[in-house]
Amino acid sequence: MAIITISRQVAALGDEVAATLAKKLGYKFIDRKYIENRIVELGFPEEKMKKYDERKPGFFASLVKDRDEYLDYLQTAILETAKDGNCVLIGRGAFVVLENVPNLIAVRFVAKDEIREERLMKEFDWNKKQAQGRITESDENRKGFHKNFFNIEPDNPANYHLTLNTGTVNEAQSANAIENPCQALITEEKEIAGEKKVQELYQAQLVVNALLFEHKVNVNFLRAVIDGEKLILQGVADSVAISEKAASLAREIMPDKTVESCISIVQDFNTYP
Numbered sequence: 001m002a003i004i005t006i007s008r009q010v011a012a013l014g015d016e017v018a019a020t021l022a023k024k025l026g027y028k029f030i031d032r033k034y035i036e037n038r039i040v041e042l043g044f045p046e047e048k049m050k051k052y053d054e055r056k057p058g059f060f061a062s063l064v065k066d067r068d069e070y071l072d073y074l075q076t077a078i079l080e081t082a083k084d085g086n087c088v089l090i091g092r093g094a095f096v097v098l099e100n101v102p103n104l105i106a107v108r109f110v111a112k113d114e115i116r117e118e119r120l121m122k123e124f125d126w127n128k129k130q131a132q133g134r135i136t137e138s139d140e141n142r143k144g145f146h147k148n149f150f151n152i153e154p155d156n157p158a159n160y161h162l163t164l165n166t167g168t169v170n171e172a173q174s175a176n177a178i179e180n181p182c183q184a185l186i187t188e189e190k191e192i193a194g195e196k197k198v199q200e201l202y203q204a205q206l207v208v209n210a211l212l213f214e215h216k217v218n219v220n221f222l223r224a225v226i227d228g229e230k231l232i233l234q235g236v237a238d239s240v241a242i243s244e245k246a247a248s249l250a251r252e253i254m255p256d257k258t259v260e261s262c263i264s265i266v267q268d269f270n271t272y273p
Contacts, residue, residue, distance in 0.1 A: 001085040002027075002186045003194065004178065005095040007108045007154055010138035011116035011123075013166040013174070014109035018088045021175040025182070028087040035092055038077040043213060044070055052145075068221065071149055072208060079202040085195060091142075095159060096150040101201075103186050103194030107178055108160040111167040161185070200226040207231065207253050217246045219263055224250070231257040236264050 004021065008014025015031065022029035040046045052070045078097045081087055085103070095106040111119075113135060120131040146154045157163045162181060164174050204224040211217045219242060222235035231254050237243050247261040 001191045001195075002103050002105050002182045003082050003085060003098060003101060003198070004088045004105045004107065004182070005098060006088060006090050007095055007106070007160065008091065009110050009116065009142075010135060011119040012109040012111040013119075013171060015090060017109065017164075017166070017171050017174045017178075018090055020171055021178055022088040024175055024179060025088075026086070028081070028084075030081050030087055030089045032090055032092075034081075035074070035077050035090075038080075039070070039073045042073045042076055044073045065220075067148075069212075072205070072212065074149075076202075076205050076209060079198060079205055083195070083198045083202050085191070085198075093146055093150050093152075096146070096152055097201075098198070099159075101194045101197045102190040105162070105178065105182055105185065106160045108154075108157065108163040109174070110163060110165055112165075115167040203254070204231070207250055210253055211246055211249055215249050217249065218242055219246055222246070222263075226257070229256075229258055231259045233259065233261045233263055236266050238265070238267050240265055 004018075004027070006014050006018045019029055019031075021027070036049060040049065048066055048070070052067065074092060075097050078089065078092065078094050081089065082094075082098055082101070095104070098104050099106070113132075116135055117128060117131040120126055120134055121128065124130075126134070142154060146152050152159065162178065164177060166174060169177065204226045207224045208222050211219070212222060219233075219235040219237045222233070225232045225234065231250060233243075233246055233250060235246075237246070243261050243263040243265060246263060247259050250259045251257075
């Protein structure tokens with residue numbers, strides 16, 4: 001039972017190979033539309049999706065609280081899908097959200113610009129300039145998205161178990177190349193450890209969601225980490241009282257954990273509303 005994340009350049013056949021691979025393995029295929037719909041179902045306004053969904057946010061969009069809300073809902077959607085295992089997830093920084101999960105296989109798809117241009121020209125009946133413009137726009141948006149939300153470079157091959165150049169291997173060959181590492185690397189021990197880790201990440205995210213969206217606790221950049229029997233809260237608040245309130249509510253939400261607040265206190269700290 002593996003969790004496979006797919007990062008891809010535009011026109012590098014990442015979506016196509018992911019669909020083929022999921023069918024081949026009998027895994028759930030989690031595409032862009034599924035994640036988009038789930039984020040909205042969880043509570044993020046649909047009209048605000050276009051500002052953040054796998055694109056580089058504008059300057060002010062990167063500062064407002066909407067940005068953090070989008071990230072919390074995005075992580076929730078990814079984790080609730082991944083906790084059942086046997087899935088292939090497309091994009092959205094899933095490889096970062098799940099990077100410490102033992103049964104993760106993270107894959108990156110690339111191709112030379114000229115090959116991507118040819119594919120776009122053929123698919124959309126575009127000229128070379130239109131195809132080049134689409135590639136530049138997409139590459140910048142995806143790089144900006146990962147930098148803004150995760151402070152990571154998506155082009156760094158060290159972020160992945162496997163990088164495939166679909167200019168040299170076809171769709172079927174790519175699917176086979178991913179299937180083999182899944183069988184070789186994902187042991188029963190890793191499956192068990194991975195399931196436990198994703199459950200911890202998911203439960204921690206639910207605590208964050210409850211504090212922010214149900215109890216309206218004013219902590220910026222709020223994160224929760226489960227470490228054994230401890231639940232650790234991190235973030236920034238402008239008073240000790242808010243930090244203590246967050247910790248008290250967290251104890252009610254997870255009474256079986258010892259709650260530790262590592263929330264920083266910065267007076268008069270505000271993001272844009």
